[in-house]
Amino acid sequence: MNQAEPLLSVRGLQSYYPIRGGVLSQVTGHIKAVDGVSFDIFPHETLGLVGESGCGKSTIGRAIMHLETITGGTVLFDGEDTSSYTWKEMRSVWPRMQMVFQDPYSSLNPRKSVESTLTEILRTHRIVSPSQTAEEIERILRLIGLPPESKRRFPHEFSGGQRQRICIARALTLRPKFLICDEAISALDVSIQAQILGLFRELQGQLGLTYLFIAHSLGAVKYLSSRIAVMYLGKIVELAPTELIFSNPRHPYTQALLSAYPDPNPENRETEKIILPGQPPSAANPPRGCHFNTRCPFRQNRCGEEEPELKEEPGSSHHLACHFSITRSDWKGIKA
Ligand SMILES: Nc1ncnc2c1ncn2[C@@H]1O[C@H](COP(=O)(O)OP(=O)(O)OP(=O)(O)O)[C@@H](O)[C@H]1O
Ligand SMILES: [Mg+2]
Numbered sequence: 001m002n003q004a005e006p007l008l009s010v011r012g013l014q015s016y017y018p019i020r021g022g023v024l025s026q027v028t029g030h031i032k033a034v035d036g037v038s039f040d041i042f043p044h045e046t047l048g049l050v051g052e053s054g055c056g057k058s059t060i061g062r063a064i065m066h067l068e069t070i071t072g073g074t075v076l077f078d079g080e081d082t083s084s085y086t087w088k089e090m091r092s093v094w095p096r097m098q099m100v101f102q103d104p105y106s107s108l109n110p111r112k113s114v115e116s117t118l119t120e121i122l123r124t125h126r127i128v129s130p131s132q133t134a135e136e137i138e139r140i141l142r143l144i145g146l147p148p149e150s151k152r153r154f155p156h157e158f159s160g161g162q163r164q165r166i167c168i169a170r171a172l173t174l175r176p177k178f179l180i181c182d183e184a185i186s187a188l189d190v191s192i193q194a195q196i197l198g199l200f201r202e203l204q205g206q207l208g209l210t211y212l213f214i215a216h217s218l219g220a221v222k223y224l225s226s227r228i229a230v231m232y233l234g235k236i237v238e239l240a241p242t243e244l245i246f247s248n249p250r251h252p253y254t255q256a257l258l259s260a261y262p263d264p265n266p267e268n269r270e271t272e273k274i275i276l277p278g279q280p281p282s283a284a285n286p287p288r289g290c291h292f293n294t295r296c297p298f299r300q301n302r303c304g305e306e307e308p309e310l311k312e313e314p315g316s317s318h319h320l321a322c323h324f325s326i327t328r329s330d331w332k333g334i335k336a
Contacts, residue, residue: 004042004043005042005043005079006040006041006042006043006076007041007042007043007077007078007177007178007210008040008041008064008075008076008077008078008178008210008212009040009074009075009076009077010037010038010039010040010060010064010073010074010075010076011038011073011074011076012036012037012038012072012073012074013034013036013037013038013060013063013070013072013073013074013075014032014034014035014036014037014070014071014072014073015033015034015056015059015060015062015063015068015069015070015071016030016031016032016033016034016035016069016071017030017031017033017068018030019031019284029284029285030071030284031282031283031284032234032283032284032286033056033059033068033234033283034056034059034060034063034234035056035233035234035235035283035286035291036072036073036234036235037056037060037073037231037234037235037236038073038236038310039229039236039239041178041210041212042210043177043208043210044204044208044209044210045210045211045226045227046204046210046211046212046213046224046225046226046227047211047212047213047225047226047227047228047229048213048214048215048221048222048224048225048227048228048229048242049061049212049213049214049215049221049228049229049231050214050215050216050218050221050228050229050230050231050257051230051231051232051257052232052257052280053216054280054283055231055232055233055234055280056231056233056234056283057182057214057231058182058183058214060212060214060231061099061180061182061212061214062099063075064077064097064180064212065090065094065097065099065180066082066085066087066090067099070083070084077093077096077097077178078093078096078177078178080093094174095125095174095175095176096174096176096177096178097176097177097178097179097180098171098172098174098176098178098179098180099171099179099180099181099182100164100167100168100171100179100180100181100182100184101167101182101183101184102182102183102184102186102187103187104155104160104163104164104166104167104187105155105160105163107167108155108163108166108167108170109155110154110155110156111154112154112155113151113152113153113154114137114141114150114151114152114153114154114166114169115137115151115152117166117170118136118137118140118151118169118170118173119133119137121170121173121174122136122137122173125174127173127174127175136173137151138151140169140172140173141169143169143172143203143206143207144165144166144168144169144172144199144203145165145199146162146165146166146169150162159192160187160188160189160192161188161189161192161195161196164184164185164187164188164196165196165199167184168184168196168199168200168203172203172207176209177208177209177210178209178210178211178212179209179210179211179212180211180212180214181200181211181212181213181214181215182214183214183215183216184196184200184213184215185197185215185217185220186215186216186217193217193220197220197223197224200213200224201223201224211224213225218257218258218261219261221242222242222246225242226241226242227239227240227241227242227317228240228241228242228245230245230251230253230254230257232253232280232291232292233280233281233283233286233291233292234283234286234291235291235310235321236310236319236321237251237253237254237291237292237310237320237321237322238250238251238253238254238310238318238319238320238321238322239310239318239319240316240317240318240319240320241317241318244316244317244318245258246258246263246265246268247265247267247268248318248327249328250313250318250320250322250325250326250327251292251320251321251322251326252292252296252297252298252322252326252331253276253292253295253296255274255326255328255331256274256276259272259273259274259331260273260274272331274331276295277295278294278295280295281294287304288304288305288307289302289303289304289305289306289307290303290304290306290307290308290321290322290323291307297331297334298324298326298330300323300324302323303323306323308321308322308323309321
């Protein structure tokens, strides 16, 4: 168990998008993108967040940053309850939490050199005195593995991997404690992905950073994360140390998700690839009870009525939201 105080504590977080209709564009319903999610992230650790497209991963990251509305629940960051902060109040929080996105090209201003992008941030936030600006930019470029001369170049003069390094540099200029990486390696070639993952790990060691690492690539999440949260339709269904998620996944959805991952350890490969039937239900109208029940081959009546809470299993750090105890061997002979 981790005895330190969490850097980020999220409790019952909800983030809904209004659905508008009719000639007056009234609100006719909500997309429940994040629907009651709780987790902690401890200083210097990486929590990986996985789950199929549309399950609400980015919305969690954006809601923590207040880039999406927090409909309900609380976000405690660095000792402050930021849940009801206005944008003005968030200005003192943002430098401590930064986000790195998937597409490095569209998140950089094409008309600004690296130097002018970083100088503007350093000046606006008074991170260093004007006389120290040049030295600070060189220090940041060294940190992210680019030569000092790159400061005069513009975004289009870099490769995709180098551009992502610059996005990371921009985030680090504010000296944050916490980085939310949302598919930060997904747009890169596989060999470049490995380099950027290595960089994230190095930076964590050097700067003591804490990460929420959102990615589709299970291999990348495994490499970087100390714990992994698995999401399905706006909820976390399982959360456990990385090793346990891979060696002993307990939720049928996690088991299906991992079955597509060719784990290098043969002991972790017990099932055939599981193809879940159908599509995830709409987040505007999630099923009653367990959100996964409409696609779960182990469904029983209770699952359609009673929503399972995410609970810590006694004596372990494994959190599970399922009424039953399903193992991978239970899938044998099941046609999903
Ligand atoms: N701006 C928006 N307005 C309305 N609905 C949205 C908006 N952004 C996302 N959604 C919906 O909210 C749900 C969660 O979206 P989100 O982007 O958080 O998913 P995700 O897990 O990050 O998916 P992906 O893996 O594809 O990035 C989806 O149903 C999506 O369609
Ligand atoms: Mg996303």
